[in-house]
Amino acid sequence: MRVSFFGAAREVTGSNILVECAGKRILLDCGLFQGVKLAEERNFAAFAYDPKSVDFIVVGHAHLDHVGRLPKLLREGFQGRIYSTAPTLELTRLVLEDSEKLMSEESKRDNHPPLYLEEDVGGVIQLFETLPYGQSLEIAPGIRLTLMNAGHILGSAISILEAEGKKLAYTSDLGNNPSELLLPPDVVADADFIICESTYGGRVHEDVSRRGAKLNKIIELTISQNGVLMIPSFAIERTQELLHDIEHYCHVGNCAVPRFYLDSPLAEKVTKVFGKYPEFLNGKVGEEFKNGAIFALDRVQITSTVDESKEIDSSPTPKIIIAGSGMMNGGRILFHLQKYIEDSKNSILIVGFQARGTLGRRLVDGEREVRIFGKKYEVGAQIHKIGSYSAHADQPQLVLWLSKIAGLGKIFLVHGEGDESLALSKAIGDKMKADVAIPQQGESYDL
Ligand SMILES: [Zn+2]
Structure with a gap:
């Protein structure tokens, strides 16, 4: 199993992780890089992998920084299946239709072609297949996918991939607990590796x-x-x-x-x-x-x-x-x-x-x-x-949630500005025995 980080590495936007296992290529999220502009220039750069070579995508939740480059991926040849929960599919459609309009206005102002067109959004939506929380599905021989509640936004999921005798969990974004509207994030009982967000890794939320x-x-x-x-x-x-x-x-x-x-x-x-x-x-x-x-x-x-x-x-x-x-x-x-x-x-x-x-x-x-x-x-x-x-867990919540996972070999911290990830890494080190990495953009790990 090989994991490569192509977005939200030491920053909070552009979530995009490539997992290669059992002969397949699976993307976890395919989000937009955002900053001063809705779509930063970096989004127009070629993907670090051939979109045609990707077999599946698992979408954790429908925020633009997690789904915003899906239509670009389709435009450049992706034709595989996309897995998410049912609300994530509905919200993704709304979010992408909305951003396509905003980005086409932005591209006219900036005098360059848009990142993708309305028809690409429609094409992406056709590729979705939805899964309820807790139901495990064999997406390819020897690869199982399970989605669990992440408590972040409606339909948000923790994705669990099992292949080659290993179990990899990805939080996408993990919710702030308690939430007025949502159930708290599910506890992942065990995993060998986890990719965990760290947006507020250095902070404690207000009561x-x-x-x-x-x-x-x-x-x-x-x-x-x-x-x-x-x-x-x-x-x-x-x-x-x-x-x-x-x-x-x-x-x-x-x-x-x-x-x-x-x-x-x-x-x-x-x-x-x-x-x-x-x-x-x-x-x-x-x-x-x-x-x-x-x-x-x-x-x-x-x-x-x-x-x-x-x-x-x-x-x-x-x-x-x-x-x-x-x-x-x-x-x-x-x-x-x-x-x-x-x-x-x-x-x-x-x-x-x-x-x-x-x-x-x-x-x-x-x-x-x-x-x-x-x-x-x-x-x-x-x-x-x-x-x-905030819809994100803070430092004590993240550490507590991680500490309940048995058998963790390595924790990868993503989706956090450098100092937030670093602070979380230290807090994890104080509370539990775990190997923590904060991957850089483009970095790969053999698990
Ligand atoms: Zn989010």
Whole structure:
């Protein structure tokens, strides 16, 4: 068994791992490299392997940095099967259709051909075969695949490959536990090798129980200042958690939430997918679904068209706007930022990871002057952060989860900026006896 790391190696985007075993080539995820742009230039470079030679792909979850180069792979000759859970297939279709549109706009601005076309997205979706959690499938003679719940986003999976007498597990991304919406990540009882994410390998998340109070405070501040609260949000999971929390705030806080917009057609579609898979949600939320009003969909104003989105800016304050993209490197949030970022009575609430180079990261780092669509803006708006909305496990959770796996010969840490992976590696070393590697881009290991 040979494993090669071609993405999310000492960084957080572009997840792409090649496993060669029992005469087959299997890719784990095929994600987009993201930064200042939705699709960084690096995505246009040739794959390090021949796409035609890949037999299977296993997709851990539907985030763009895990699925975003699938259509490119198809365009360049991949014709094998793609395995995932059923919600991951549905969400992948939505995410790829959305990003294809955004990237075609980006490519016109940058004056180069797009990474892939609409028809490539359709082609990729045709290749999927879905698997429920816990059911093992022989995908080729001598190779078994099992998907387990990763608790990260709806349908997210830990992939377990068994071949040549070895067992390799890959977390894709591992969820933050407890989650308001999802079941906690499954425990992997045993594995010889694990490839584990390390996004927050060096950090301890804020206590989840405090986030409701923090959110209330920020909403109250917005109301008292007659301002605008902008929440750049990932369309999957984060937005539904926010909708769920703001709904809860309405009921429990018994407060009049101001005008409240969900300005993300993708998030709107994704929220509907959640409704189709109550069995993938934790019991409490599944019950709420049966009783109807979940995710505040009856209260929030959904702006599907561009004209509706533009009208938000002429509506009276105070108001809350949830819009993508989560790292502010594209999407409708940029238009609202252009209008509202300079005024100190407005706020921006950061609820997700902000990769290096993105506008979101600049704001978190306290930069007072930023560029949006090439134009300079003074940052007057207040920047708030709630860390506990993270969909990723933090250091103590990762170490605890890893420590339950029996027989681990080696741990590979991926999907983390260098210092995060290094901090996790040290923490693992303190708590358990394990051989840890932090692979570099392009590095291969014979297992
Ligand atoms: Zn993810």
